[in-house]
Amino acid sequence: MNVIETRNLSAYYMLDIYGRKVVVKAVDNISISFNQNEIYGIAGESGCGKSTLLKVLFDLVEPPLRIVNGEVLYIEDNKSVSIYKTPLNNRRKYKWRFISYVPQGSMNVLNPVRKISQTFEDFLKPNINNSDPTELKERIVKHILELGLRKEVLDAYPHQLSGGMRQRVTIALATILTPRVIIADEPTTALDVVTQRGVIQILKDIQSRFNNTIILVTHDMGVHANVADRIGIMYAGKFVEEAKTAEIFENPLHPYTKFLIDSLPQFGDGRKRESAPGSPPSLSSLPEGCAFHPRCPYAMAKCKASAPQFIEVDKGHKVACWLYSGVDL
Ligand code: SF4
Ligand code: MG
Numbered sequence: 001m002n003v004i005e006t007r008n009l010s011a012y013y014m015l016d017i018y019g020r021k022v023v024v025k026a027v028d029n030i031s032i033s034f035n036q037n038e039i040y041g042i043a044g045e046s047g048c049g050k051s052t053l054l055k056v057l058f059d060l061v062e063p064p065l066r067i068v069n070g071e072v073l074y075i076e077d078n079k080s081v082s083i084y085k086t087p088l089n090n091r092r093k094y095k096w097r098f099i100s101y102v103p104q105g106s107m108n109v110l111n112p113v114r115k116i117s118q119t120f121e122d123f124l125k126p127n128i129n130n131s132d133p134t135e136l137k138e139r140i141v142k143h144i145l146e147l148g149l150r151k152e153v154l155d156a157y158p159h160q161l162s163g164g165m166r167q168r169v170t171i172a173l174a175t176i177l178t179p180r181v182i183i184a185d186e187p188t189t190a191l192d193v194v195t196q197r198g199v200i201q202i203l204k205d206i207q208s209r210f211n212n213t214i215i216l217v218t219h220d221m222g223v224h225a226n227v228a229d230r231i232g233i234m235y236a237g238k239f240v241e242e243a244k245t246a247e248i249f250e251n252p253l254h255p256y257t258k259f260l261i262d263s264l265p266q267f268g269d270g271r272k273r274e275s276a277p278g279s280p281p282s283l284s285s286l287p288e289g290c291a292f293h294p295r296c297p298y299a300m301a302k303c304k305a306s307a308p309q310f311i312e313v314d315k316g317h318k319v320a321c322w323l324y325s326g327v328d329l
Contacts, residue, residue, distance in 0.1 A: 002033040003181055003213050004057060004099070005080070008070035011056045015064050015284075024283045026052035028237035029069070031310070034181070039207055039214045041228030041245070043221055043260060045280050049237040050217045051104060054183045057215070058101045059083050059091055074098055076180065096127055100174040102184040109170050110158040116169055117154035123173055143176045146209070147202055164195030168202050175206055182206070183215040188223055200227055221264050225249060230316075233257050236281055236291035239310055243317040253319045255296050290322065298323060 008031055013024035026049040034040050042050050052065065061067055061084075073080040074094055083091060103109060111119055120140045125131045141151055149168060158166055167187060175182060184203065188196040204227060207214050216228065224231050224245065231248045233241040233256065241254040252258045259276035278295040281287055289306050293299040303322055310320040 001036045002073075002075050003036045004034045004075065004215075005073040006030050006032050006057075006070065007073070009056065009067070009072060010069040011052060011061065011065055011067050013052075013064045014066055022284045025049075025237045025286060026065070026283055027056055030237075030239055031070075032232065032239055032242070034213055034215055035230075036180070036213055037207075037211045038229040039203070039216060039227050041224035041231045042215065042217045042234060043219065043224055043231055044234035045219060045276075047280055047283070048234045049283065050219075050234055051185050053234070054101070054185050054215070054217055057181075057183055058099055059095065060101070096174075097177045097179055099181040099183065100177070100179040102171055102174045102182065102187050104185040104189070109173075110166060112158050114157075115154065116156055116158070116161075120154070120173060120176065124176065127177060140176070144172055147172050147175075147205065162195070164191050164198055167191065167195075167199050171199070171202055171206070175210070178210055179212060181213045181215065183217070185217045186219070187216070188218065188220065196223070203227065221260055233260065236286055237283055238291070238320065239318070240292070240321065241317075241319045242310075243314075247317055251317075253313065253317070253324055254292075254321050255298055255323075256292050290320075 008029055009027055010025070010029050011027040013026060015022040015024060030053065042053070044050055055061065055065070056067065057072060067084050071082045071084060074083055076098060083094065110116070114122065117140065121136060124136055140154065144151060144154060147168070149172060153161060153165065153169060161169065171187070187203070188199050191199060200223065203214055203216065218224065228245045230242065231245050232239050233254065235256050241248070241252070241257045248257065249261060252261055256276060276295050281291055281294070287294055288304060290296070290303045290308055293303040296303065300322060308320045308322045308325055310318055311325065312318045313324045
């Protein structure tokens with residue numbers, strides 16, 4: 001069962017740079033589904049549109065970002081709602097309850113002059129009907145304990161907590177209304193390896209406790225290998241490959257995915273790993289055809305002429321690459 005779907009979704013930044021119109025195609029014709037009860041990892045280098053896609057999924061589209069085509073469906077109890085076709089005042093109820101968001105650099109989300117308990121109260125009050133202070137406090141304590149955090153964090157100010165603890169508190173805040181979907185943008189970046197493990201563990205615990213869906217964005221393939229059930233690889237505003245995690249690592253098809261996996265350091269392997277040559281294209285001037293062609297060792301004439309479709313080549317394994325299309329131009 002799907003919980004979120006995008007259909008032909010495109011969201012572009014419409015910039016005006018000294019009178020010159022620049023269109024940044026951060027999300028470019030994406031049709032993808034997220035299942036109930038899975039951890040879906042989205043991978044790809046910085047600047048490929050991952051964070052923008054999350055914003056669009058969360059209904060956080062603000063100028064200069066604009067939806068230029070397609071739709072985002074939220075699916076609950078077999079009913080689907082096309083969120084951008086829903087009037088604004090009816091959309092609010094989905095935020096935090098149906099879908100919640102752990103933003104990049106979420107340590108800054110916490111108000112530095114409020115105790116953690118007050119931040120929780122500030123967040124909960126407008127979001128629940130019954131805000132009896134005692135019940136509110138009990139609910140906060142229960143949730144904090146459920147996530148394996150100590151009650152004492154509630155009495156602290158953000159600066160009194162470590163970076164990893166602040167991150168866990170932010171995740172607790174984003175999940176207190178038990179949303180069906182949690183999207184997290186680079187939640188482990190800037191944390192040391194041990195702290196990263198704690199943050200990953202809390203996400204896994206939340207998923208198994210509440211049976212919800214986590215959509216996790218990180219450029220770190222090692223994190224995906226540890227937590228994700230399925231992985232989608234983004235390149236230049238599009239999905240170029242999607243499969244179950246083991247399949248992605250054992251049988252990567254897209255040349256870009258192969259580079260991402262080959263560049264992972266491997267235990268006991270002193271060899272210098274190969275990363276993709278060159279750098280990602282600017283999303284405001286994408287190459288014709290397959291956007292990966294200037295970096296691709298297998299590029300053929302048709303790769304420069306026309307973009308491959310994102311198609312299923314094996315059960316649950318999709319790829320956008322002419323090497324697997326079987327279609328001749
Ligand atoms: Fe390489 Fe062509 Fe496949 Fe693009 S479509 S990844 S250029 S082989
Ligand atoms: Mg990002």
